[in-house]
Amino acid sequence: MMEEIVYQRSKYLRPMLTYYCAGCQHGIVSKILVELAEEMNIVNNLAICYGIGCYVAGTMNLDLDMFPALHGRACAVATGFKRMRPNQLVITYQGDGDCASIGLGDTLQAAARGENFTTIMVNNQNYGCTGGQLAPTTPIGMVTNTSPYGRSVEAQGYPIRMAELVANLDGCRYAARGALTTPAQIRQAKKYVRRALELQQQGHGYTFVELLSACPSTYKVPFDKVKAFQEEHVYPVFPTGVFKEE
Numbered sequence: 371m372m373e374e375i376v377y378q379r380s381k382y383l384r385p386m387l388t389y390y391c392a393g394c395q396h397g398i399v400s401k402i403l404v405e406l407a408e409e410m411n412i413v414n415n416l417a418i419c420y421g422i423g424c425y426v427a428g429t430m431n432l433d434l435d436m437f438p439a440l441h442g443r444a445c446a447v448a449t450g451f452k453r454m455r456p457n458q459l460v461i462t463y464q465g466d467g468d469c470a471s472i473g474l475g476d477t478l479q480a481a482a483r484g485e486n487f488t489t490i491m492v493n494n495q496n497y498g499c500t501g502g503q504l505a506p507t508t509p510i511g512m513v514t515n516t517s518p519y520g521r522s523v524e525a526q527g528y529p530i531r532m533a534e535l536v537a538n539l540d541g542c543r544y545a546a547r548g549a550l551t552t553p554a555q556i557r558q559a560k561k562y563v564r565r566a567l568e569l570q571q572q573g574h575g576y577t578f579v580e581l582l583s584a585c586p587s588t589y590k591v592p593f594d595k596v597k598a599f600q601e602e603h604v605y606p607v608f609p610t611g612v613f614k615e616e
């Protein structure tokens with residue numbers, strides 16, 4: 371009987387173990403990136419500037435051109451890179467701690483300047499790689515290592531919704547938020563990243579895609595409760611969709 375191959379791992383995803391925790395969705399973003407790089411035929415013209423977080427180890431899984439920035443500085447580094455190489459497609463790959471906390475100024479200024487690159491911010495609602503501390507994106511009530519009684523408005527204030535915030539800036543042409551748990555969410559998230567890259571190809575200014583990842587190691591719930599946890603605590607705070615397209 372002939373076997374029909376219906377799916378193959380992208381050759382740009384290295385055949386090696388991942389360093390991500392079980393259930394982490396950074397790896398799904400890796401898959402989206404290599405698939406889009408192949409499908410859009412941009413492998414030789416793509417440069418990914420990554421910040422500091424769990425995803426630093428994950429970069430080893432990708433056979434794409436990548437370079438690091440200091441924690442929070444990816445949008446500043448990518449600005450210089452893109453201005454020197456305007457024909458190259460540039461992505462900053464950042465966590466919510468990297469992009470929305472220490473790097474918030476860099477992100478908003480790049481968006482306001484209308485820099486022509488794409489930021490992918492993976493929002494796992496905490497600082498994952500340093501052990502699960504509270505981030506600007508931690509929902510009210512969520513327990514982290516630095517909010518053991520749950521985030522409270524009195525102590526830590528409100529979470530920041532980055533996609534909506536960036537969408538308010540004139541230099542931002544595209545802002546969307548996707549999720550990565552169900553196959554339908556993953557397909558939609560890939561469409562958001564593709565659209566951002568297409569707009570960048572057309573020279574349309576700053577494009578931003580926030581992707582909601584689970585962080586089972588720090589959620590402190592069993593794996594089979596992660597989806598329910600996201601539905602109860604994460605999606606109500608961070609609605610998915612396109613917030614700006616110009």
Ligand SMILES: Cc1ncc(C[n+]2csc(CCOP(=O)(O)OP(=O)(O)O)c2C)c(N)n1
Pocket residue numbers: 422423424425441464465466467468469494496497498499500505
């Ligand atoms: C200037 C500086 N401050 C602090 C750190 C420590 N640090 C490393 S990663 C990180 C947070 C990463 O969180 P996030 O960007 O959300 O990525 P995640 O690990 O959750 O994917 C911090 C605070 C650092 N490396 N450099």
